[in-house]
Amino acid sequence: MSHDMSENLPEAHGASHGTEVVTHDDPFADPGLPAHEPRRTDIDERAAKRAERQVSLMFVVSMLATVGFIASYASIDADKLVYIFPLGKVSALNFALGMTLGVALFCIGAGAVHWARTLMSDHELPAERHPIEASDEVRNDVIEQFKTGAAESGFGRRKMIRNTLIGSMALVPLSGVVLLRDLGPLPEDKLMHTGWAEAKPAEPIRLVNMNTDQPMKPEDIIQGSLTFAKPHGLEESDEDFQQQIAKDALMLVRIAPEDIKDAKSRDKGFEGILAYSKICTHVGCPISLYEQQTHHALCPCHQSTFDLADGARVIFGPAGHPLPQLKITTDEQGFLVATGDFDEPVGPSYWERKR
Amino acid sequence: MSTASGTNSGASKPASTRAKPANKAEAAADWVDGRLGIYSLAKANLRKIFPDHWSFMLGEICLYSFIIIILTGVYLTLFFKPSMAETVYHGSYLPLNGIRMSEAYASTVNISFEVRGGLLIRQIHHWAALVFVAAMFVHMMRVFFTGAFRKPREINWLFGFLLLCLGFFDGFFGYSLPDDLLSGTGIRFMEGAILAVPIVGTYIQMFLFGGEFPGTDIIPRFFTIHVLLIPGIMLGLLVAHLILVFYHKHTQWAGPGKTEKNVVGMPLMPVYMAKAGGFFFLVFGIIAAMSAIATINPVWAYGPYRPDQVSTDAQPDWYMGFAEGLIRFMPGWEISVWGGHTLNLGVFIPLMIFPLVLVAIAVYPFIESWVTGDKREHHILDRPRNAPVRTALGAAWISLYLVLLAGGGNDLIATHLHMSINTITYFVRVGFFVVPVITFFVTKRWCLGLQRRDKDKVLHGRESGIIKRLPHGEFVEVHTPLSQADLHTLTSHEQPEPLELPAETDENGVARKAGVVAKTRTKLSEGFYGEGNQIAKPTSEEYLEITSGHGHH
Numbered sequence: 001m002s003h004d005m006s007e008n009l010p011e012a013h014g015a016s017h018g019t020e021v022v023t024h025d026d027p028f029a030d031p032g033l034p035a036h037e038p039r040r041t042d043i044d045e046r047a048a049k050r051a052e053r054q055v056s057l058m059f060v061v062s063m064l065a066t067v068g069f070i071a072s073y074a075s076i077d078a079d080k081l082v083y084i085f086p087l088g089k090v091s092a093l094n095f096a097l098g099m100t101l102g103v104a105l106f107c108i109g110a111g112a113v114h115w116a117r118t119l120m121s122d123h124e125l126p127a128e129r130h131p132i133e134a135s136d137e138v139r140n141d142v143i144e145q146f147k148t149g150a151a152e153s154g155f156g157r158r159k160m161i162r163n164t165l166i167g168s169m170a171l172v173p174l175s176g177v178v179l180l181r182d183l184g185p186l187p188e189d190k191l192m193h194t195g196w197a198e199a200k201p202a203e204p205i206r207l208v209n210m211n212t213d214q215p216m217k218p219e220d221i222i223q224g225s226l227t228f229a230k231p232h233g234l235e236e237s238d239e240d241f242q243q244q245i246a247k248d249a250l251m252l253v254r255i256a257p258e259d260i261k262d263a264k265s266r267d268k269g270f271e272g273i274l275a276y277s278k279i280c281t282h283v284g285c286p287i288s289l290y291e292q293q294t295h296h297a298l299c300p301c302h303q304s305t306f307d308l309a310d311g312a313r314v315i316f317g318p319a320g321h322p323l324p325q326l327k328i329t330t331d332e333q334g335f336l337v338a339t340g341d342f343d344e345p346v347g348p349s350y351w352e353r354k355r
Numbered sequence: 356m357s358t359a360s361g362t363n364s365g366a367s368k369p370a371s372t373r374a375k376p377a378n379k380a381e382a383a384a385d386w387v388d389g390r391l392g393i394y395s396l397a398k399a400n401l402r403k404i405f406p407d408h409w410s411f412m413l414g415e416i417c418l419y420s421f422i423i424i425i426l427t428g429v430y431l432t433l434f435f436k437p438s439m440a441e442t443v444y445h446g447s448y449l450p451l452n453g454i455r456m457s458e459a460y461a462s463t464v465n466i467s468f469e470v471r472g473g474l475l476i477r478q479i480h481h482w483a484a485l486v487f488v489a490a491m492f493v494h495m496m497r498v499f500f501t502g503a504f505r506k507p508r509e510i511n512w513l514f515g516f517l518l519l520c521l522g523f524f525d526g527f528f529g530y531s532l533p534d535d536l537l538s539g540t541g542i543r544f545m546e547g548a549i550l551a552v553p554i555v556g557t558y559i560q561m562f563l564f565g566g567e568f569p570g571t572d573i574i575p576r577f578f579t580i581h582v583l584l585i586p587g588i589m590l591g592l593l594v595a596h597l598i599l600v601f602y603h604k605h606t607q608w609a610g611p612g613k614t615e616k617n618v619v620g621m622p623l624m625p626v627y628m629a630k631a632g633g634f635f636f637l638v639f640g641i642i643a644a645m646s647a648i649a650t651i652n653p654v655w656a657y658g659p660y661r662p663d664q665v666s667t668d669a670q671p672d673w674y675m676g677f678a679e680g681l682i683r684f685m686p687g688w689e690i691s692v693w694g695g696h697t698l699n700l701g702v703f704i705p706l707m708i709f710p711l712v713l714v715a716i717a718v719y720p721f722i723e724s725w726v727t728g729d730k731r732e733h734h735i736l737d738r739p740r741n742a743p744v745r746t747a748l749g750a751a752w753i754s755l756y757l758v759l760l761a762g763g764g765n766d767l768i769a770t771h772l773h774m775s776i777n778t779i780t781y782f783v784r785v786g787f788f789v790v791p792v793i794t795f796f797v798t799k800r801w802c803l804g805l806q807r808r809d810k811d812k813v814l815h816g817r818e819s820g821i822i823k824r825l826p827h828g829e830f831v832e833v834h835t836p837l838s839q840a841d842l843h844t845l846t847s848h849e850q851p852e853p854l855e856l857p858a859e860t861d862e863n864g865v866a867r868k869a870g871v872v873a874k875t876r877t878k879l880s881e882g883f884y885g886e887g888n889q890i891a892k893p894t895s896e897e898y899l900e901i902t903s904g905h906g907h908h
Contacts, residue, residue: 026895027902028813028846031839033612033619078471079447087648094474098647101475106640112633120625126617127404129604129734132507184565184572187557191550191567210663228663236455243567246543246662278663282687283547283702284568285540286665300667301540302683303766303776316777318682320689320701348547349689350557353697 033124041118051118058111065104072096191350194247195231196326197341204337206232207250207275207328215335216252221273224292227252228278231338247346249278249286250326252336255295255309262311268327270336275326276312277346280304282319284347297323320349405627406607406620410497414600415631416490417518419638420483421593427480428582434470436462437532437578439571448655456534456659459574463533464655478646484526485651486642488674491519495716499749502737503606504720506730511599514592516717521589523674528581530652530672534574537652539660540669542573548682551702569662609735609847611840618734668767673760677712680762681705684783712759715752726879727851740809741848743802744883747795754794758786799888806890813837813845813893814901836902846892854880 041048072093082092134142155162199205206215210228221227229250234241254273260266265274276297278286285301295309304317312323324342331337345353376382388394405411438458444451446461448468456464466473495515498504504512527545531538546568550556565572604618613619621627657666671679688700723745724730739746761768762783769776816834823833837845856877861867869877882888 027839027898028842028895029839030614030843030847031611034840073471078468090650091474093471094478095647097472097475098478098643102640102642102644102647104640105636105643107636109633109636109638109640112629112636116626116629116633120629122621122626124407124619124621125404126612126619127604129616129618131732132603180562183562185561187561190561191557230663242569242660242662246568249663283551283682284543284662285669286663288665289667300665300766301544301669303780304687314687317780318685318687318701320687320699348550348702349697349699350550350560351553351555351696351698352557354695 033126036123039118039122048119051114055111055115055119058107058114062104062107062111065100065107069097069100069104072100187352191347191353192345193341194346195234195244196248196338199231199338199340201339204329204331204339206331207252207336207338208232208234210249217334218271218273218330218336221252221254221336223254223256223272225254226290226292226297229275246284247279251276251278251287251290251297251323253290253295253297253308259295260309261307262309262313265311265325268325270328270330273328273336274308275328275336275338276306276308276323277326277342279323279347280319281314281321281323281346281348282317287323400601401624402622403601403604404618404620404622405605406618408608410501411605412631412634413490413494413497415634416638417487417494418593418597419635420487420490420642421589422635423483423639423642424480424487425586427476427483428586430476431466431473431480432582434462434466434473435459435532435578437575439534439569439574451655451658454659457574459532459534460654460659463535467655475643475646478649478651479642480529481651482645482649483642484529485672485674486638488519488522488526488672491515491522492674495519496749496753499716499719500739500746501606502733502742502745505733506724507603507732508599508606509720509724511596511603512720513717514596514599516713518589518592518596520713521585521592525581525585525589526672527675528577528585531577532574532581533652533654534660535654536657536660536664536666537654537669539569539662540665541671543568543662544682548702548706551699551706553696553698553703569660604734606734606736609738610844613735615732615734668770670764670767676763677756677759678705678709678763680759680764680783681708683765684759684762684780684787686784712752712755719748723883726854726876726883728854728876728880729851735847737848740802740805741850741889743799743806744888746802747798750798751791751795755787755791758783758790762787803888803890806892809845810890810893813842814898842898848892850889850892851884853877853883853885 041051076093076096078091078093080092081089082095083089084095087095150156196205207229208214208231209216209220210230215232216227216229229252230245231248234244234248238244252273252275254271257266257272260269260272260274266272269275278288280287280299280301282299282302282304285299287297287299287304287306289298289300290296290308291298295307296315297306297308297312298304299317299319302318304319305315306312306319306323307315308323312325314320314322324344324346326338326342327340328336328338373385376385384393436458440458441455442458442461444454444456444461444464446452446465446469448464451464463477466477468474498512498515527541531542546560546564549560549563552559560568563573563576564570565576605620607613607618607620610619658664670676682702682705685701685705688704690698690700692698737745739749762780765776765779765783768774768779816836819833819835821833823831825831854877856869856873857867859866859868
């Protein structure tokens with residue numbers, strides 16, 4: 001309330017507490033609803049007119065923004081980029097459409113709220129509440145009606161009808177449950193082995209570099225490097241590629257043989273080249289961060305850390321067991337090959353997995 | 356109960372008893388009333404009174420963002436192809452040219468680059484989803500900390516809770532649909548979590564995915580769940596939630612003229628029609644502007660999903676962050692049970708704590724009403740300070756949530772603040788147990804301190820900042836006494852008495868042992884309202900004694 005208007009207020013002269021019934025015996029008693037304090041727009045017609053113009057202005061701005069939206073849609077190319085400070089380069093169309101739509105909507109809202117706050121009545125009114133609970137009379141009446149209904153149905157008396165009805169109602173959803181059977185196959189041993197299972201000592205499968213799509217020789221893998229590999233014959237265009245690569249993906253590292261702490265792991269490798277499953281044993285993220293000095297591999301999803309020099313032992317994080325290691329060797333042409341599957345299932349553990 | 360046409364007693368001549376309508380609009384309204392009975396409906400609701408407070412509009416944000424999500428979601432279904440069939444991309448986004456991807460991903464990229472305004476609608480959809488869940492959280496906190504969940508509103512609290520949970524999951528499913536590298540990683544995480552379920556895990560996994568991960572069924576199935584199943588249930592719950600809000604009438608803050616038997620505020624028509632209706636446009640406008648300014652989920656930058664690829668800083672949407680934290684800080688416990696079966700506790704325990712964290716908020720109203728033994732209706736809100744234990748429990752829950760959220764973002768904290776990820780994770784492991792306890796006690800003390808301050812204010816008035824020198828040289832600060840309205844507001848809250856155990860012996864002197872349940876209840880009640888857990892509010896006798904006695908203070 002500004003100074004020049006204050007003398008217009010009916011309650012300006014200390015009368016604002018006038019409605020409070022000061023009960024002397026209880027100073028904390030409820031004095032009742034306070035008197036309504038008029039707003040400037042209630043008592044000054046010029047202020048009310050001004051508020052009216054402001055509300056209309058916002059609605060007009062909204063109309064203009066909608067016109068701007070349609071114009072932007074029609075005139076701006078979808079691939080045009082524009083520099084907007086401080087956002088940087090953004091899609092011109094997205095920015096124009098979003099801002100015009102935003103302004104068009106916001107102004108309707110701002111206009112309506114301003115209208116309500118300045119021009120609509122702000123007299124606070126009380127309304128009575130009634131208890132949610134029904135009166136005893138209604139309650140007893142309803143219970144009586146229910147009992148009459150139940151008795152008329154004979155549900156409690158004719159036990160055979162009741163029991164067979166319960167039986168049929170209990171059985172009928174089974175049809176729905178049975179129908180769900182074909183949602184998917186049974187697990188069987190599907191999670192137990194990978195695409196590498198097709199490798200036999202007599203017919204080994206070559207390891208193919210994921211990036212170059214070429215088989216690799218031991219000398220292609222330098223010490224300290226990290227290489228991703230897949231089995232020979234698995235192509236991106238294969239129908240089941242996603243499903244296969246989710247289990248077959250390999251991570252190859254080369255560690256100086258004397259640095260490999262786990263003898264069994266060293267034997268599975270070839271001249272210090274170790275082939276581990278790339279799929280984290282926690283919940284299946286592909287592991288992709290390798291620290292060559294410490295030989296630690298870190299899963300970027302949940303930070304399980306494996307020591308690849310020590311049989312991929314879990315040294316930190318939520319993974320429950322080491323990464324499975326694939327036994328590798330070389331074929332007659334000197335390419336890296338696998339001669340069989342992993343010894344254990346890859347990826348997250350599950351109930352049927354043997355430890 | 357009044358009936359629509361019962362006001363005219365001479366109803367023997369049908370349809371002509373009503374006075375001729377004054378204009379076309381009234382005639383139309385009469386026509387509709389004759390079929391739908393709108394007059395009796397409007398009689399109770401057109402001028403329905405709603406109290407005014409900023410915190411009462413938080414629920415509106417939820418409602419409006421939900422409507423925005425539905426509007427934009429319907430638009431997106433016109434262009435999105437929920438299929439995992441492979442295709443090679445040849446669109447206008449050149450970095451992806453020639454790359455194999457699913458139809459789902461390709462169509463999402465097309466919505467972003469080919470469809471004019473498609474990117475905007477996608478971003479509004481995603482931003483609105485984040486706002487929706489955030490608003491539900493804050494709305495629920497408002498209801499919790501003010502005790503608005505008490506009788507008769509417990510059921511509506513449960514409806515709200517279910518909406519929050521369904522909002523979580525629908526957000527997760529929607530996030531999974533584009534089949535980009537990030538969302539696929541989220542689905543993989545879900546698969547791993549399902550596999551950790553003892554005995555039936557592998558079966559659920561095979562049935563859900565239609566075979567081994569990832570298969571080709573999961574996205575079409577998620578699509579149906581995301582656009583039909585969950586939103587359908589949510590819409591039903593939402594309508595029920597709103598009907599109950601109307602039926603119960605809104606809660607209100609204590610104040611002069613406000614009682615448990617009334618509701619003081621302004622009428623739906625016109626004030627709240629304009630304010631609430633206008634607020635829809637404000638929310639929509641702000642979310643549209645956010646979507647113009649801030650990119651969200653740029654799936655084109657992540658690339659299509661491949662199970663053997665991942666990016667760093669992989670994060671779920673914020674509301675799933677606490678689940679992410681649970682899974683990250685848990686030690687990798689894996690044990691062998693029942694002849695070599697694997698029980699992956701490292702994943703299964705978080706999977707079980709996740710619903711427990713949520714259920715804790717769902718059941719709270721029932722626990723509190725059991726502890727207090729209070730069977731009355733409550734329509735006047737509590738100030739959080741006047742329910743110190745409740746407020747402290749709520750704060751502890753939030754602190755737990757935040758600890759887990761930090762745990763879920765441990766990689767981001769590590770890279771942005773140059774901290775060791777191991778240290779952060781160890782902190783979260785300890786903090787999970789310690790931080791909520793500390794928060795509980797700090798919050799409780801804080802509330803009690805505020806209660807003391809209120810008491811002080813009531814008895815001694817407000818500090819005026821005026822220093823007065825008395826004739827004998829003493830300096831005193833003048834305190835302005837509060838108005839009766841303020842005195843009433845600050846003292847109108849109830850202070851429940853703790854429950855007491857029934858006497859050890861009954862009236863005949865026979866020993867009567869209290870059961871464990873009764874003892875627990877008494878103990879809890881003592882913890883809620885016993886000595887030291889609330890500050891006795893000032894009485895009018897104290898007030899009169901102080902104010903009548905001596906002039907100053």
